[in-house]
Amino acid sequence: MSRTTPRDVREVIREEPLMHRPILEAVAAGPMTVPQIAEAIGRPPREVLYWVMGMRRYGKLVTSADPDDDGYYTFTAVDGGVPS
Amino acid sequence: MDYDVLVVGSGIAGMESAIKLGDMGKKVLMVEREGSVGGRVILLSKVFPTLDCASCITTPRMAASIHHDNITPWTYTEVEAIRRNPDGTFKVKVQRKARYVDESACTGCQLCEPACTVAVPDEFNYDLIARRAAYIPFPQAVPKKAVIQREGTSPCTDTCPAGIKAHGYVSLTRSGKYEEAFQLILDATPLVGTLGRACYAPCEGECTRGDLEGTLPIRRIKRFVADRHYANYDGPNVTPDEPNGKAVAIVGSGPAGLTAAWQLARKGYRVKIFEADKEPGGFLRYALPTYRLPQEVVAQDIGNVTALGVEIAVNSPVQDLDALKLDGFDAVLLATGTPLSTSMGVPGEQLKGVLGGLDFLRDVRHGVTADMRGKKVVIVGGGNVAMDAARTARRLGAQETLVAYRRGREEMPAHKAEVDDAEAEGVKFQFLVAPVEVLGDASGKVTGLKCQRMELGQPDASGRRRPQPVKGSDFVIPCDVVVAAIGMSPDTAMFTRLLSLGEGRRIKVDPKTLQSEVSYIFAAGDVVTGPSDITQAVGHGRRAAHFIDRWLQDQPMDGFFALDDRLEVIDKAKVMARQKSFSHRDPVTLNLQHEKAPQDFHEIEPALTEEEALRGAGSCLDCGVCSECGQCVAVCPPDAIHLDAKPETFELEVGAVVLATGFQLFDAALKEDYGFGKYPNVITATQMDRQLAPTRPFNNILRPSDGRVPDRIAYVSCVGSRDKTVGNPLCSKICCMYTAKQNQLIMGALPLADVSVHYMDVRAAGKRYEEFYEQAKAMGANYIKGRVSKITELENGNLILRYEDIDNGGAITEAEYDLVVLAVGVQPNHEAEKLFPDETLHLDDFFFVNEQNDDLSPGETNLPGVFVAGAASGAKDIVDSILHAGSAVAQAASHLEKASAKKVSV
Numbered sequence: 010m011s012r013t014t015p016r017d018v019r020e021v022i023r024e025e026p027l028m029h030r031p032i033l034e035a036v037a038a039g040p041m042t043v044p045q046i047a048e049a050i051g052r053p054p055r056e057v058l059y060w061v062m063g064m065r066r067y068g069k070l071v072t073s074a075d076p077d078d079d080g081y082y083t084f085t086a087v088d089g090g091v092p093s
Numbered sequence: 094m095d096y097d098v099l100v101v102g103s104g105i106a107g108m109e110s111a112i113k114l115g116d117m118g119k120k121v122l123m124v125e126r127e128g129s130v131g132g133r134v135i136l137l138s139k140v141f142p143t144l145d146c147a148s149c150i151t152t153p154r155m156a157a158s159i160h161h162d163n164i165t166p167w168t169y170t171e172v173e174a175i176r177r178n179p180d181g182t183f184k185v186k187v188q189r190k191a192r193y194v195d196e197s198a199c200t201g202c203q204l205c206e207p208a209c210t211v212a213v214p215d216e217f218n219y220d221l222i223a224r225r226a227a228y229i230p231f232p233q234a235v236p237k238k239a240v241i242q243r244e245g246t247s248p249c250t251d252t253c254p255a256g257i258k259a260h261g262y263v264s265l266t267r268s269g270k271y272e273e274a275f276q277l278i279l280d281a282t283p284l285v286g287t288l289g290r291a292c293y294a295p296c297e298g299e300c301t302r303g304d305l306e307g308t309l310p311i312r313r314i315k316r317f318v319a320d321r322h323y324a325n326y327d328g329p330n331v332t333p334d335e336p337n338g339k340a341v342a343i344v345g346s347g348p349a350g351l352t353a354a355w356q357l358a359r360k361g362y363r364v365k366i367f368e369a370d371k372e373p374g375g376f377l378r379y380a381l382p383t384y385r386l387p388q389e390v391v392a393q394d395i396g397n398v399t400a401l402g403v404e405i406a407v408n409s410p411v412q413d414l415d416a417l418k419l420d421g422f423d424a425v426l427l428a429t430g431t432p433l434s435t436s437m438g439v440p441g442e443q444l445k446g447v448l449g450g451l452d453f454l455r456d457v458r459h460g461v462t463a464d465m466r467g468k469k470v471v472i473v474g475g476g477n478v479a480m481d482a483a484r485t486a487r488r489l490g491a492q493e494t495l496v497a498y499r500r501g502r503e504e505m506p507a508h509k510a511e512v513d514d515a516e517a518e519g520v521k522f523q524f525l526v527a528p529v530e531v532l533g534d535a536s537g538k539v540t541g542l543k544c545q546r547m548e549l550g551q552p553d554a555s556g557r558r559r560p561q562p563v564k565g566s567d568f569v570i571p572c573d574v575v576v577a578a579i580g581m582s583p584d585t586a587m588f589t590r591l592l593s594l595g596e597g598r599r600i601k602v603d604p605k606t607l608q609s610e611v612s613y614i615f616a617a618g619d620v621v622t623g624p625s626d627i628t629q630a631v632g633h634g635r636r637a638a639h640f641i642d643r644w645l646q647d648q649p650m651d652g653f654f655a656l657d658d659r660l661e662v663i664d665k666a667k668v669m670a671r672q673k674s675f676s677h678r679d680p681v682t683l684n685l686q687h688e689k690a691p692q693d694f695h696e697i698e699p700a701l702t703e704e705e706a707l708r709g710a711g712s713c714l715d716c717g718v719c720s721e722c723g724q725c726v727a728v729c730p731p732d733a734i735h736l737d738a739k740p741e742t743f744e745l746e747v748g749a750v751v752l753a754t755g756f757q758l759f760d761a762a763l764k765e766d767y768g769f770g771k772y773p774n775v776i777t778a779t780q781m782d783r784q785l786a787p788t789r790p791f792n793n794i795l796r797p798s799d800g801r802v803p804d805r806i807a808y809v810s811c812v813g814s815r816d817k818t819v820g821n822p823l824c825s826k827i828c829c830m831y832t833a834k835q836n837q838l839i840m841g842a843l844p845l846a847d848v849s850v851h852y853m854d855v856r857a858a859g860k861r862y863e864e865f866y867e868q869a870k871a872m873g874a875n876y877i878k879g880r881v882s883k884i885t886e887l888e889n890g891n892l893i894l895r896y897e898d899i900d901n902g903g904a905i906t907e908a909e910y911d912l913v914v915l916a917v918g919v920q921p922n923h924e925a926e927k928l929f930p931d932e933t934l935h936l937d938d939f940f941f942v943n944e945q946n947d948d949l950s951p952g953e954t955n956l957p958g959v960f961v962a963g964a965a966s967g968a969k970d971i972v973d974s975i976l977h978a979g980s981a982v983a984q985a986a987s988h989l990e991k992a993s994a995k996k997v998s999v
Binding site for chain 1: 206207210211212213214220221222223224225264267268269671672673674675676707710711713714715770771773790791792793795797798799800801802803804
């Protein structure tokens, strides 16, 4: 985990629309947890959580019913696809 | 009297006050600054000590407060000032902020939210998650009506002379909505590809990101979406309105004429453009060299116009405007530009080899220019046409190209980038020189340009320092060709029978409507303004089309919101103040590799890659918040969204005032040792309450650092209360109980989780509060007595709490947790005291609203007729807030009765 001071929340959240595509491309291969998405797209898990929760809120991702053994939920694209 | 009572605030105390007063028959105006009534209570998970659902107990009151016959609820409204009248009543100034949504039409369907392209922190979830600029505050909002958060026009959009919504197409591009971005620009002008290349991008000059690392590549993003569109579509992908039976003739097919034709054709007008040249496009076609603007791009843009059925007649100069009227055109727009080169007015201009700047560029486009290989060319002038002529001469093989300008480099009217590019391509400059005579040989060919040196005097009307000749400084620049690019003027002689001309032979029109003294004739673009640039001409074309439409439809000559009466531009300082820090982003820059001796006219500026376009657009700061991308408007089923709405200010008379402005929460970041804002897994109890609520931001309780369900959770009590180091020695009263509440809810939601509470002492003063606290402990909450001195973060995001373990001998101890919750305290809300510009509302020692006698007369302030309800007068739980509101209501009702009785007796 990065020990640097987190970026300003507004700055992270502002990037959410920009991150839809890489996140949807990442989860197209199958359900992924926040750390797995973070690794796939090369961004900090903390920032990824903002983005995936925004995407979940507005209907682009769904979460698994239960967390895995490590305590993480997985995320899947609602329509199973990636943006055109 | 408009209302008996003004209630400021609609939290639990405000709603209670309004409802009770309404029940008494008082007419109440309840004002709420947010988009919904409900205050903070509606955001809670459950309430203590009953663990009743907060929504269940609050929503009936919310509904009652807005449906009550005697209550007028104004949400998204600010009280600006309350002034006392001589008779003891009050004059209240209230601003209803623009929601940009017609409340009577909005159905609360929320389709605008996912369509919105701007994400901002959701203050109703204490920044745990994003909301959109188009939003309904929370699922139980009352009224359930959307708000579009517009804090001003973004500087990029505000500065565009064409009224193109730059912020809008940037945010659409950022969202991957390239075609929508193209369509948003197309809504303003058909010249999307052209402007993506040849616009001078004033938007970039105003970009707030420019104050950080550098501007966004806004113009090139426009080109990116244009190139994308033209790669995928033949034509504009737009369906015009049904024909309306009216016809408009447009004279001239430059940017103003084409834009007006586009706008009118979309509205169902039959439009015919008359172009004197053999190809349409005007300035775009013959004055902008193809290395800047390829002709196929101009053709694609013009194709947008003709795709709508606009007829373009080339080689068709118009001499007789009456004839157009007789031919059945209901209106005529003159957009003939400034096609004439201005003469230098010196001897020798008739010599072979002296060319006008525009004539030279036009001839090059038509392929009739003489060979310049090996020749020495002098360009006279310092504007953009001069730069284009110079760079064109280089491409035609001129051995040497020299720009002679009578002022200095700083005073050149040409855009800096043009000057720099010309220099990079080998163009030389000689400043502070003015032509005196063109010299020639016996055969009449140019041999040189006699000049005199100049010096700069005082600034003239343009603000630039006026050049003055230096006596005896004449000298000769040997050359073969002289290009006079010192100015352009309109060709309007044929119109003088009907129209008056103004300065510079420009057509005189109403500056707002562009209507001439002959009602059916309008004029737009450079023929009205004199030489300008493409975006200004586009803006003029839009304006003309709008007012031609209004005039032909017998509508009032107003309503041009694209450029007039826009929302005020946002202050950049306000934009920058929204963030505590900005991380560095490498700007997308243009590093052109100029050839010192360019050989051809191929386009020199590369297109942005998709990665560059996204990276560039992703740097946008969303200055105005709403980007005006229009996606919410497009998806709104009842057409309820109107981005041209305006705030309304009212002055009202009221008999009494109840202040229910509530409290503020302590900013946990001020306790630096606890790491809030630095360590992701340190959150506040209000954030935890949102995580526990049915309308929670996440699907469960999660660690913000990585989305994991926490196993070990610690609470730290008294953060920002009972703490002199932060200026608040008071107990906040509610923290112990909401901690006990959250302990119980967490253990219900996460049965395997360990919950600890680090506390100094627990205050459970209230009905069944002690039992509630004991219940939390009985369920497994581990209460550890001792102040936490410091929190540090481990590599895995876990947190180490360092504290004094008082119950076990006072040893300094450390414990590791997955998640730490700070039980933040309550602080006064300073809004109330600002409402009275003519009087002083007394505050207590801790800056809560002071009650004159809170033992015997709770709710009474020092100002007669002004009462306080709820936590505005000090920290209170829900029950106490309701009780206190009851007292304030009784005080207000009593005041009104006394005032009424006094009036009757008088």
